[in-house]
Every structure is written in C-alpha cells, then in structure tokens.
Amino acid sequence: MSGLLFAGATLPDGTLSDILVRDGFVERIGSDLKADGCEVIDVGGLRVLPGLVDLHTHLREPGFEASETVLTGTQAAAAGGFTTVFAMANTSPVADNAGVVEQVLGRGIDSGYATVQPIGAVTVGLGGAELADLGSMATSRARVRVFSDDGKCVHDPLLMRRALEYVSTFGGVVAQHAQEPRLTSGSQMNEGAVSARLGLTGWPAVAEEAIIARDVLLAEYTNSRLHVCHLSTAGSVEIVRSAKAKGIKVTAEVTPHHLLLTDETASEYDARFKVNPPLRTNADVMALRQALADGTIDIVATDHAPHPSEHKECEWNDAAFGMVGLETALSIVQLAMVETGLLDWVGIARVMSHQPAVIGGVDDAAGVLAEGRIADLVFIDATSRSTLTTDDLAGKSINSPYLGMELPGRVVHTVRHGYFTQRDGVIVSADVVSRATRDYDNSHTGAGTEVTDG
Amino acid sequence: MRHLLSTADLARDEAIGLLDSSEDMATTADRAHKKLPALRGLTIVNLFFEDSTRTRISFEVAEKRLSADVINFAAKGSSVSKGESLKDTAQTLTAMGVDAVVIRHGASGAAYQLANRGWIDVPVVNAGDGTHEHPTQALLDAYTIRKRVHGSSSRGKGLDGLRVTIVGDIAHSRVARSNAWLLTTLGAEVTMVAPPTLLPHARESFPVVMESDLDAVLATNPDAVMMLRIQKERMHHAFFPSEREFSQLWGLTAERFARLSERTLVMHPGPMNRGLEICSEAADSPQSTVIEQVANGVFVRMAVLYSVLTGSEA
Numbered sequence: 203m204s205g206l207l208f209a210g211a212t213l214p215d216g217t218l219s220d221i222l223v224r225d226g227f228v229e230r231i232g233s234d235l236k237a238d239g240c241e242v243i244d245v246g247g248l249r250v251l252p253g254l255v256d257l258h259t260h261l262r263e264p265g266f267e268a269s270e271t272v273l274t275g276t277q278a279a280a281a282g283g284f285t286t287v288f289a290m291a292n293t294s295p296v297a298d299n300a301g302v303v304e305q306v307l308g309r310g311i312d313s314g315y316a317t318v319q320p321i322g323a324v325t326v327g328l329g330g331a332e333l334a335d336l337g338s339m340a341t342s343r344a345r346v347r348v349f350s351d352d353g354k355c356v357h358d359p360l361l362m363r364r365a366l367e368y369v370s371t372f373g374g375v376v377a378q379h380a381q382e383p384r385l386t387s388g389s390q391m392n393e394g395a396v397s398a399r400l401g402l403t404g405w406p407a408v409a410e411e412a413i414i415a416r417d418v419l420l421a422e423y424t425n426s427r428l429h430v431c432h433l434s435t436a437g438s439v440e441i442v443r444s445a446k447a448k449g450i451k452v453t454a455e456v457t458p459h460h461l462l463l464t465d466e467t468a469s470e471y472d473a474r475f476k477v478n479p480p481l482r483t484n485a486d487v488m489a490l491r492q493a494l495a496d497g498t499i500d501i502v503a504t505d506h507a508p509h510p511s512e513h514k515e516c517e518w519n520d521a522a523f524g525m526v527g528l529e530t531a532l533s534i535v536q537l538a539m540v541e542t543g544l545l546d547w548v549g550i551a552r553v554m555s556h557q558p559a560v561i562g563g564v565d566d567a568a569g570v571l572a573e574g575r576i577a578d579l580v581f582i583d584a585t586s587r588s589t590l591t592t593d594d595l596a597g598k599s600i601n602s603p604y605l606g607m608e609l610p611g612r613v614v615h616t617v618r619h620g621y622f623t624q625r626d627g628v629i630v631s632a633d634v635v636s637r638a639t640r641d642y643d644n645s646h647t648g649a650g651t652e653v654t655d656g
Numbered sequence: 657m658r659h660l661l662s663t664a665d666l667a668r669d670e671a672i673g674l675l676d677s678s679e680d681m682a683t684t685a686d687r688a689h690k691k692l693p694a695l696r697g698l699t700i701v702n703l704f705f706e707d708s709t710r711t712r713i714s715f716e717v718a719e720k721r722l723s724a725d726v727i728n729f730a731a732k733g734s735s736v737s738k739g740e741s742l743k744d745t746a747q748t749l750t751a752m753g754v755d756a757v758v759i760r761h762g763a764s765g766a767a768y769q770l771a772n773r774g775w776i777d778v779p780v781v782n783a784g785d786g787t788h789e790h791p792t793q794a795l796l797d798a799y800t801i802r803k804r805v806h807g808s809s810s811r812g813k814g815l816d817g818l819r820v821t822i823v824g825d826i827a828h829s830r831v832a833r834s835n836a837w838l839l840t841t842l843g844a845e846v847t848m849v850a851p852p853t854l855l856p857h858a859r860e861s862f863p864v865v866m867e868s869d870l871d872a873v874l875a876t877n878p879d880a881v882m883m884l885r886i887q888k889e890r891m892h893h894a895f896f897p898s899e900r901e902f903s904q905l906w907g908l909t910a911e912r913f914a915r916l917s918e919r920t921l922v923m924h925p926g927p928m929n930r931g932l933e934i935c936s937e938a939a940d941s942p943q944s945t946v947i948e949q950v951a952n953g954v955f956v957r958m959a960v961l962y963s964v965l966t967g968s969e970a
C-alpha cells in the first residue's frame with residue numbers, strides 16, 4: 203500500500219509538522235519528511251487532530267432504517283471528522299444479545315467509514331426488569347465494554363447496582379441515561395420560566411440530579427465504574443465534581459447542543475430543538491462549559507439522534523426527542539469552548555478523541571496521534587466560517603438545530619486506518635471506502651497488528 | 657392584527673381597540689336583524705382537534721353574524737385520527753380556499769405552528785392550545801369586567817387600578833395564562849391562587865402575584881374573583897389529595913362567598929363544577945358574570961375575526 207504524506211499540518215499543540223502515513227499506520231511525524239513515493243497532500247493551514255471518537259451515537263440500524271443506517275450514520279461521522287463511533291443499543295431488535303451486537307459490528311466493518319463499536323443494552327429489551335446477556339456480549343466478536351439502556355434510565359436501584367457490579371468482571375462500564383421516570387412523566391422541555399410560559403410539561407433538573415446522586419453512591423459502594431450520559435444541569439456538575447473528589451470512579455459526557463443552546467429555543471415550538479435531556483438555561487450552559495474545561499466532565503459525545511422529518515414537523519408534544527450531531531459537533535465545540543478561550547486544541551483532542559476512547563476501552567486502537575499508531579486523523583480549517591445547510595448533513599436525516607446558523611470550522615479531510623473517508627470536504631464514495639477497508643483488513647489479518655483490544 | 661395566538665402579543669392600544677370593537681359588535685345583537693355583511697364571501701374553518709362544543713358554537717355564531725361561510729372540522733373520526741398530520745390537514749383545507757382558520761388543539765403551540773411554520777398563509781385564531789393560551793377567553797373576561805365596572809362609558813378604557821384574583825389550576829390553565837398577560841397589559845393587578853402543586857414552577861415568569869392562601873387574598877376585597885374549572889383527574893396525579901379538601905381550601909364556598917364584598921364580581925369560564933370550585937350561591941348571584949361571559953364571548957370573537965380578516969377594527 204502506497205503512503206500519504208500530509209505536509210505542513212498544525213499539530214494540536216500548534217507546532218507545524220509533516221505526517222507520513224503508510225499501511226494504515228502513522229509512520230513518522232516530523233518536519234521535512236521525504237515523500238519517498240508517497241502521495242503528498244498539502245495541509246498547510248489545516249489543524250490535525252486524532253480521529254474523533256463518539257461514545258454516544260444512534261445509528262438506528264437494525265429497525266429504524268428510515269432515520270439512519272450504519273452506512274449513512276458512519277458517513278455522517280466521516281463528515282464530522284469522527285473515525286470511531288459507539289452505536290447505542292436502542293435499536294429494534296434491541297442490542298441486548300451477542301447476535302445483534304455482532305450484526306451491528308459487521309455492518310460497521312462493511313461500511314468502512316468509521317470503526318463501529320456496539321454498545322450493549324443493560325436490560326432485556328431496555329425493559330428495565332432483567333439483565334441482558336452482558337457477559338456474552340462482552341465475549342462476542344463485538345467485545346462490548348460499554349453497556350447502556352440509553353433512551354431509558356436504569357431506574358431500578360437494585361438492577362443498577364447489579365449491573366455495575368457485574369460488568370466490572372470484564373472491565374465494562376454502565377453508561378446511564380439519568381432520568382427519574384416518575385418525575386418526568388409526560389415531560390416536554392426543561393422545567394422553568396420558558397416551559398411555564400409555553401404551557402409545555404416541564405422536565406425538572408432534579409430528575410437528572412437525583413439519579414446521578416444515587417448512581418455515584420452505588421458506584422462507590424460497589425467500587426465499579428459509572429459513566430453519566432449527556433449531563434445537562436449545573437446541579438449534575440456539582441454532584442459529579444464532589445464524587446470525583448471522593449475518588450469515585452465516575453466519568454461524564456456533555457453533548458455539543460447542551461454546550462450551546464438553551465430552553466429559549468423552544469419559544470417557537472420548533473421541534474428541532476426538542477431533545478432529551480432537554481436544553482436547559484444559560485446558567486446550566488455556562489456551568490457545563492466550565493466543567494468540561496476543568497475536567498469534571500470528561501468528554502463530549504454527540505447523542506446523534508436522527509429522525510425523519512415527519513417526526514419533527516408536527517405538534518411539539520408529538521414530536522420525537524433528539525437531534526443529529528455528528529456533522530456539526532466539532533464546529534459547535536469550537537464555538538462554545540475554543541472561541542471562548544476555555545479549551546485549546548490539545549484539550550479538544552482530549553475530550554473528543556482520547557478520553558472517549560479510554561472510557562470506551564478502545565484506547566489501544568483510537569484516540570492518539572503518534573508514530574506507530576493507527577492512522578485515524580482529521581484535518582480541519584478552523585478559520586473557516588459558513589452557514590449550515592442541509593447539504594452539509596451527510597446522514598439520512600436533517601433534524602439539526604443549527605441549520606441556517608453561521609458556524610466556525612470545517613472538516614476538510616477525514617482519514618481512517620490510512621485511507622480517506624472524506625477528502626477536500628467531500629465524502630469519498632462507498633465503493634472506494636469499502637475497497638480501502640477490505641485492503642486494510644487483508645493486509646493486517648493475523649499479522650500481529652490487531653490492536654482493537656480493550 | 658394578522659393572527660391572534662397569544663395575548664402576550666397584544667399591545668395595550670390593540671387590546672383596547674379589540675374591546676371597543678366588541679362594543680360595536682354588541683350593539684348589533686340588540687337589533688331584530690343581527691347579521692352584519694362584513695365577512696360576506698369569506699370562508700372560515702373551525703378546526704377543532706379537541707372537543708369543545710361551547711367554544712366552537714361561540715365562534716360559529718360570531719362567524720355567521722358576520723355573514724362568513726363556516727366549515728366545522730372535528731378531528732374525531734376524520735383523517736386526523738388516522739394519523740394525518742396537522743400540517744397536511746391545514747394545507748388540505750386551505751387548498752380548498754379557506755380564508756381563516758380558528759384552531760382548537762390539545763397540544764400547546766399548535767396555533768403558533770400553524771401561523772408561523774409556513775405551512776399555510778391565512779390568518780389563524782387560537783381557540784385554545786393545550787395548556788398554553790386561550791386568548792379570546794381572556795378578551796371576553798376583560799370585556800366583561802370592563803363592562804360591569806364602566807358600563808356605557810367603557811370605550812377607550814383599560815382595567816387600570818382593578819384587582820383581579822384568579823383561583824384554581826393555574827399551572828395547567830390556558831385561561832389563566834392568557835389572562836395573566838392581557839389583564840396586566842390593560843392595567844389590572846392580578847393575583848393567582850392555588851396550592852403550590854398547581855402553580856407554575858417558575859412563578860417569577862408571569863407579571864402576577866402568586867399565592868396559596870385564598871382567604872388572605874379574598875380579605876383584600878378584590879374587584880373580581882375568577883374561579884377556574886378544576887380537572888378531577890389531577891387528584892390522581894398527586895396534585896391534591898381529594899375534591900373535598902380542594903373545595904375546602906381553594907373553592908368559592910358559600911361561607912367564603914358570604915364574606916366577599918357585594919361589588920366583587922364572581923367569574924367562571926365554564927363549564928362549572930358546582931360544589932367543587934364554586935358554590936351555586938355564588939354562581940347564581942347577581943355578582944356572577946357567568947352568563948354574560950358567554951354572551952360577550954360572541955362579540956369578542958366577532959371583533960377578533962373582523963380584525964384578522966379585514967386588518968382593521970370595526
């Protein structure tokens with residue numbers, strides 16, 4: 203396989219460097235590297251980051267292919283600079299057994315646009331009543347390490363305790379969607395001044411905070427790892443902060459939209475802004491940004507949630523929760539964190555690539571830009587500004603809250619395992635990508651370079 | 657006025673203009689021939705996704721008095737119950753040449769969406785959307801108070817200096833929301849009274865005082881007391897323990913009614929739960945405006961429809 207020489211990239215720490223990629227790996231990082239038969243790509247003026255890793259993606263397949271498929275969802279990932287995505291379990295059938303997670307894994311391998319790491323359900327059918335086949339999913343070819351009933355909260359405290367204990371056997375983690383169901387019966391948006399004015403049923407912050415408080419205590423008691431999905435309130439930040447100070451093994455994620463948007467966006471009853479957990483107040487947004495900057499919140503995860511337009515172009519109460527986020531995540535985080543001076547690009551690489559890989563147990567294979575590592579890279583033009591249109595959305599659905607907004611930053615090239623999935627801002631065609639991924643697999647099978655160990 | 661979606665959108669002048677226009681409409685009611693030719697040739701659809709015979713008939717009477725052609729569309733048993741969207745229903749109807757839509761819907765924001773999402777291009781009047789607003793109800797309440805207080809010299813006046821108390825399920829009431837904005841815009845001081853479970857969570861978001869002690873508020877001798885209908889089902893969602901207790905603490909009982917000044921108006925948007933939120937002594941007293949509110953509803957709705965369809969006041 204001939205190599206690629208990326209000439210003149212700006213590394214996360216700001217130094218200028220060439221990057222030589224050969225055989226799917228980063229061979230050299232340094233100045234004035236010799237082309238030596240490689241194709242030279244001028245990336246002067248572009249920033250390079252390790253390929254982004256999303257711990258929270260809804261790929262919708264199997265079962266909801268009208269919204270997204272593994273292929274289209276990983277194309278959206280490539281558009282956004284992601285090279286690894288964790289596929290949430292709330293498909294139909296639910297990913298609660300080895301068969302379904304292996305099916306999703308296989309679809310990801312066929313696609314080639316991103317590494318698809320399946321997440322397993324915590325309970326059978328997300329029913330919250332009995333544990334799913336946690337061990338057989340962990341030992342399946344999909345090597346599941348993250349378990350989540352996302353979309354639903356594991357609200358039964360006994361089941362949560364058992365799940366935390368059980369998955370520690372194989373170094374797993376429970377990713378909790380923290381939502382007390384009784385306190386959020388019929389909830390439509392954040393409970394506060396805006397919901398009161400609009401006459402929409404409130405989703406109180408305490409319904410999230412009560413579950414997180416309980417779960418960190420369970421994690422401490424069982425000495426297990428807890429991951430909190432899409433933290434959305436200032437109160438949740440304080441609970442996680444004090445839990446970490448006590449040494450409890452808890453990690454937390456925040457979505458791009460919770461770092462930028464508030465509940466005021468509901469004022470026009472435009473269901474593109476309907477999401478779960480809901481958009482909160484400005485004070486919450488500021489607390490989340492601060493917590494991401496100081497490490498209380500470990501990572502950004504998209505909660506990419508595609509829905510067909512008929513599930514959004516309807517009455518707010520009837521509309522589906524969720525928004526697409528893979529394509530725009532980096533721009534939103536740049537806007538909320540970099541342009542506010544809260545994080546530098548080293549920080550972005552940490553919260554959008556390295557730490558998600560660590561939490562998800564794939565850090566041997568992803569999340570690091572270094573010589574000898576798999577060549578998962580993203581090149582961005584951070585100086586670009588453009589207005590988001592549906593043309594920028596590479597997935598199947600267009601339920602983005604940012605359409606029409608001017609956003610900073612643009613993903614120029616996405617490179618996975620040494621081949622382009624996006625080049626010059628254009629998604630590479632499916633047959634080219636699928637041939638490239640087969641070539642990679644053929645040249646590495648059994649060669650001792652299998653590095654997907656968790 | 658292009659649409660009437662929320663009383664929060666009404667400026668004071670605009671609101672007084674609508675009340676004055678309602679006065680004009682009321683004068684026609686005294687004539688032997690009640691019909692005005694104002695909206696002849698125009699078609700109005702009453703799009704009712706939620707049952708409300710009273711409000712639908714009130715709009716229909718108003719529309720017919722203005723000589724409009726009226727289409728009543730009830731969602732039950734129609735394509736809507738078979739999954740057709742609000743967007744498709746509205747577009748289908750307006751494609752047939754409807755000139756204005758009066759919409760009643762169980763979802764908050766449905767009227768706003770219809771008016772602003774670009775689905776259709778005709779005036780929209782909100783006849784009640786979920787737990788959001790019911791602007792024509794607030795206008796008829798304001799009209800009723802103004803008429804009782806100022807009589808034949810009502811024109812041009814607001815409700816300045818008047819103190820209005822609204823009692824009941826404030827949190828879920830579209831009537832309370834619309835009155836909160838409109839009555840304060842017109843200069844009234846509004847106090848809302850309910851158990852804390854039935855007050856909005858963010859009380860500071862409304863320009864009104866919120867209280868839970870009904871007797872303390874009634875002791876201040878308000879100019880009007882408006883009792884809201886209580887939904888008995890709320891009891892089952894732990895908003896209050898029992899009807900009996902609600903009535904004892906927040907109902908306008910005979911004993912409380914007897915303590916009221918004789919000039920305090922007793923109002924209710926109907927339909928009443930007699931013996932629960934309001935006693936018959938109060939409902940049937942000379943202080944009660946319940947029947948006038950129904951009559952005034954027609955005049956106010958005539959004024960609103962005239963305004964949105966002709967772009968002017970009567």
Ligand SMILES: [Zn+2]
Nearest residue numbers: 352353379431
């Ligand atoms: Zn979730």
